[in-house]
Amino acid sequence: MSISPASVFRADVIAQKAYQVHDSDGFIKMDANESPHPLPAHLKQALAERLANLDLNRYPDGAARHLKEKLLNQLGLSNKYDLLFGNGSDECIGLLMQAISDGQAKVMALEPTFVVYGLAAKNFQLNYVGVTLNEDFSVNVERTLAAIKEHQPKLLFLTPPNNPTGNILSAEDASKLIEATPGLVIIDEAYEAFSRQRLISLLDKHDNLLIMRTFSKIGGAGLRLGYLIGQQKWLIELDKIRMPYNINSLTQVAAEFLLDHAEVINQQVKTVIAARDSLISALREFAELTVYPSEANMFVVRYEKVRDLHSWLNEKKILVRQAYNWHPLLNNCIRISTGTAEENAALLCAISEFFKKQS
Numbered sequence: 001m002s003i004s005p006a007s008v009f010r011a012d013v014i015a016q017k018a019y020q021v022h023d024s025d026g027f028i029k030m031d032a033n034e035s036p037h038p039l040p041a042h043l044k045q046a047l048a049e050r051l052a053n054l055d056l057n058r059y060p061d062g063a064a065r066h067l068k069e070k071l072l073n074q075l076g077l078s079n080k081y082d083l084l085f086g087n088g089s090d091e092c093i094g095l096l097m098q099a100i101s102d103g104q105a106k107v108m109a110l111e112p113t114f115v116v117y118g119l120a121a122k123n124f125q126l127n128y129v130g131v132t133l134n135e136d137f138s139v140n141v142e143r144t145l146a147a148i149k150e151h152q153p154k155l156l157f158l159t160p161p162n163n164p165t166g167n168i169l170s171a172e173d174a175s176k177l178i179e180a181t182p183g184l185v186i187i188d189e190a191y192e193a194f195s196r197q198r199l200i201s202l203l204d205k206h207d208n209l210l211i212m213r214t215f216s217k218i219g220g221a222g223l224r225l226g227y228l229i230g231q232q233k234w235l236i237e238l239d240k241i242r243m244p245y246n247i248n249s250l251t252q253v254a255a256e257f258l259l260d261h262a263e264v265i266n267q268q269v270k271t272v273i274a275a276r277d278s279l280i281s282a283l284r285e286f287a288e289l290t291v292y293p294s295e296a297n298m299f300v301v302r303y304e305k306v307r308d309l310h311s312w313l314n315e316k317k318i319l320v321r322q323a324y325n326w327h328p329l330l331n332n333c334i335r336i337s338t339g340t341a342e343e344n345a346a347l348l349c350a351i352s353e354f355f356k357k358q359s
């Protein structure tokens with residue numbers, strides 16, 4: 001007898017589409033906000049040696065103690081604060097949602113933003129409220145305060161710099177929103193390394209705040225390692241629903257290795273910031289494009305015939321992220337992740353050819 005998944009799984013799961021990741025073989029990858037820079041060869045070799053010493057017949061350290069100690073040290077936080085690791089910050093988002101999931105609770109984020117907030121809320125049968133940003137992608141504080149008052153969210157995600165729009169939020173405005181929220185606020189600092197501003201010091205000011213970060217944007221996307229920073233009282237509860245051994249041994253060792261070579265990572269981040277700024281300036285030379293400013297490693301470009309440009313770039317084997325079906329504010333937009341100098345030059349060359357072809 002054949003049993004249908006629809007008779008077992010929830011109807012909304014059956015109705016959902018899986019998260020799509022474009023096959024990137026042979027493409028210049030400017031679609032996923034990763035670092036374009038791998039480790040230099042000598043460090044890859046040194047990392048391989050460290051990994052070779054692991055006994056993979058054993059489970060990893062369930063609390064990732066060494067890694068935690070090293071990272072806490074590097075962050076220079078007072079011992080009032082602790083960390084909770086996730087398999088990517090995506091898992092941290094899932095844990096937060098799981099912890100409030102009662103079929104009624106509301107989750108709020110400022111749209112357009114990272115799609116996983118909405119996706120995870122749906123998976124955990126939460127009510128997701130998206131508060132629209134201003135046309136220029138800045139946060140509309142008054143509108144958000146009104147939405148908080150109306151919806152009383154259990155979780156509010158603030159994302160400075162935001163994905164995909166690259167905008168930040170001042171500490172003053174963030175504080176206003178945190179103070180107004182009856183639940184927990186998560187400041188998702190996935191892109192803080194590329195920004196002039198970080199809001200981690202707000203932890204000292206607000207009781208209902210966690211900061212979330214990730215290794216994914218600074219050279220460790222393949223590790224799948226994200227973390228929450230905050231007071232024990234919150235993290236202890238989330239730790240109860242974390243699956244045992246969620247951070248594998250290879251990731252723990254490799255992440256420690258990256259922390260040991262922070263100067264290399266920091267240099268790569270500086271290179272990305274400079275490349276982002278010169279790519280944005282070069283793209284602004286094309287009068288047809290509107291290129292938005294960004295404090296992240298990616299940025300939004302608007303163009304009337306963006307679908308044509310997007311397919312042209314695909315033909316030229318350059319992957320950028322379509323944003324035109326993402327949110328009405330992103331009408332005719334794509335999102336471009338900063339590449340290496342060579343990749344950025346290839347992109348500019350392809351766009352230049354596109355416009356020559358048009359004229």
Ligand code: PMP
Pocket residue numbers: 032033087088089090091114159162163188190213214215216221224225226
């Ligand atoms: N937050 C934001 C704002 C992001 O853009 C991303 C990745 N695109 C994440 C979190 C998830 O990162 P991770 O790879 O650590 O799951």
